Amino acid sequence: MENRSSVTRKIVITAVLIAITIVLSIPLNLGPFISLGFIAIPPMIAVTILVVPTIIGAVLEGPIVGFIVGAAFGLFSLFLAAQQPAGSANAIFVDPIISVVPRLFIGPVAWLVYTAMKSMREQWRLVGAAVAGTLTNTILVIGAIALRLGVPFFVTLLSVGINVVLELIVASVIVVAVVSALRGRASGAGCSSV
Amino acid sequence: MSFELSRNIIIGQYIPGNTFVHRLDPRAKILVTLFLLFGISFTRSLIVSFVYLATMLVIVWSARVPLGFVLRPFVRGLPLILFFLGFSVLWLGWQEPAGIVFFQWGWIRITSNALLMAVLSLTRLISLLLLISLPTLTTPITQLTYGMESLLTPLGYVGLPVHDIAMIATISLRFVPILAEEMERVIKAQASRGGEIGALSWREPMQIGKAMLPLVVPLFVNAFRRAEEMAVAMEARCYVSGAGRTRFVQLHAHLIDYVVVVGMLCYVIAVWYGADLAFNAVLARFA
């Protein structure tokens, strides 16, 4: 009975993931939620999940969708850096080498890891993709800052600090929950904890 | 805590105006932006980067965009930028003690080369900031997407799905206000169920993921449901990816647009090769 071109679907899903990326960075200023996708709790916690739509795109729809969403994410953070009120943006990101180029790799890397872990349990594959995608973003952005501003790699890494670990955890939790919800089935316990 | 989110989300921050820059064809703006982006990003000459900064200031002035407004994000980001650049100066000075040494204390060494690098980075950042904010300040975002589609058209002949990319851009812009409203509703609904989203403490960092789930999961689930429906609706309206579509919107380039594009291309090339030469010539004459 099905008669649906998968290309149209892919186009719309890509568009929606880009829209989510944008919505996640609309300034909210509700307590620690600087925006829905960026939590900052003084003195030292700052966690962003803007990579999540890119990772989910790559996992569900493949590397090309992941690449496009990542590219749009990069372009958006490029423009956001020059705009105000820019919630989570940072003026350093007006340099496309820092803001756009690293983001192109998130989707493909996440997809590669997800595909490579084929034999493992679905949940671990998702965690793997989330970790790989998030790390790709962090490492490449820090690398680009080193390249463009001459800041040594470890200094930036130190300034990002514990947040890298937090971001990995948060991204994994959200990717697993969202993908299971989208597939209409639950992952994990198999029953509620009530 | 109360919730008053912006209902009219505006992407890009177009300031209507009627200057020469505003009136330019979006394609011309995109091309010029790309030329300048290339020039500013890849120069390693301090002189050239100053020339570009001056160029950008002239363009911003001619677009009647208040400079203070454009520079505000930079001012806010300045502490971090200075922090980074400070480190980079120390690092360079320690690594390669070239140039004149201005100051030395133990291993801390500030050299002229390192300082020049820092100044170059700073100028480049300011120029890029001005450059990146200009198109969105002087052009409605939809015009930019039409411009992008039109410019990419030639790449369609080598297999790039130009129409699909344009479609993605349009639909994502269409979805932003819808999803923003949905986000607002979800936040309020969870608040009425006792979820207080302001109640996170830095002592429990592991709670962050859990606190985000009630807000983020519905956003994705609803967005995907909408996506599935829109895909069906598009096919019902005869959308076939890659098929020959006509376009309702048409852009009209004028002579002036061509002149600007060609002129700026020549300018970038000239600056690239000429600025240092000219500077040295002037220097030689005064020396």
Place this chain on the structure above:
Amino acid sequence: MHALAGVNLTIERGEYVVILGHNGSGKSTLAQHLNTLLWPTQGAVWGKEWNTRDVKRTLDIRRTVGMVFQHPDNQIVATVVEEDVAFGPENLGIPREELLRRVDWSLEQVEMQAYRTRAPHQLSGGQKQRICIAGVLAMQPEVLVLDESTAMLDPQGRNEVLAIAHRLNREQGVTVVAVTHFMREAVDADRLIVMSEGRIVMDGPPRAIFQEREQLRQLHLDVPHVSALAAELHARFPGFPGNLLTVGEIVKEVKKWGAQYEVRNTQHEIRDTDFAAPDATRNTNH
């Protein structure tokens, strides 16, 4: 499990058909077969002389049978009203001059010319749904399928959309197939089809079908209040016709009775005895 089984249906040119049924009754599945969004596993669907299985004819069928869905927000593609109306004909490769003409014409048909440069998210639900209809009209279809297009609208929006559908049916000769679960929308239709569990269980003019109250009740469907009122009155006064559909018909019939028996003379009596004054005080029952 089959979503549809044993459905045999011919829709004539120029008809206004309402398909009624519960969620899961197969009514939307049936509608989506009409323009090849779905294909039958057995049997065939024909649009004009085209079998919907014939892939070469897919676009011909889809431009002939235009569909409007439930959520307007999920069908409007462009960020400007007029560009969205142009989306269908753009896909068909219509030359630009013709495109402009069609956009003007379609917006005029749904009375939305004044909003042509607006962004869709600034419009009301009813207005958005009218834009969706305009988007379909711009492909110049012969059939308009409204797949629960009024379900999410407020009464005002619903009336706007229905008025346009009826006008297109009447003035432009567009065949309308409206899928809905609002019984009231069936009142003005030429033909009413009731579906249950993937089958057509009733098919005929609304007046006849609303008579079958017992069968409708078994299907858990509501009879519109006007029809129910007529039937109730018919049960008490056998002379009162039980097959009335509209407010106007009932009023006319009651007036006829009134005129017959010179009601004016007895009016005083009615006022004093039979009508309790509305209970205007609060909390009397708690």
Place this chain on the structure above:
Amino acid sequence: MRGTPLEVKAIEDISMEIRRGEIVGILGHTGSGKSTAIQHLNVLLRPDEGTVLIFGQNAADPKLDVRSIRRRVGLVFQLPEAQLFEQYVGDDVAYGPRKLNLSREEVRARVRRAMEAVGLGFEAYKDRPTFSLSGGQMRRVALAGVLALEPEVLVLDEPTAGLDPQARRQLMNHILELRNKGVTLVMVSHNMEEMAEICDWLFVLAKGRTVMAGAPATIFGQPAQLRELGLDIPDVTQVTDELVAADLLPATTSVCTLPQAVQTISTLLQTTQ
């Protein structure tokens, strides 16, 4: 938004009083300020001007314990199924109670009561994956999620929108049962016939103002005014309205439900025979 040119005054002058144990209906077409008004009832919004008193407490008071108010006044948004997020039905319903620091047993008991109140068997549904349910079932889960807070007042925005008649009736029955348990109900709906049938008191809003208030009989006794406000008048009211206009019925006639209409017109027809 405040102080910007985009600022819109959604509410001009609304005054209403909701009494314990009543079913209160709020009518008005889209943009009349209904949804904004009900968000004041559990302090999701606070008034810039005027006063909102909730259980006698002033909503503008910055020291107000907002969470306790939200616990006592449950607000169910339009299409609430769009707000589910947990993988299992039981966990989603338990989200609210868990925020209240209750014991495990108490959470469990509340989840059970809430699910059963909307006709979802606790054992049968608690371990179902949330996103595999049908739309109607998901709506009931969402309603249970608010009921699990055991609110004294339940505010519902278009609870039956988009449902088919059968599901609509089922859900309405579950909601009306709550009233017997002493819950005060505030309902926003476009369905005039439904509102006329179940409500004790109605408020009609237009352009951010309360323009009418009264028992359903009073409100539907003024069909001309309702029509002017662009509201959908029940068909049976239209019938009697036209009969009043034709001098067949007295001007004080007020009909808004089917049984009332049958009664009134039967009497009329009887007297003519």
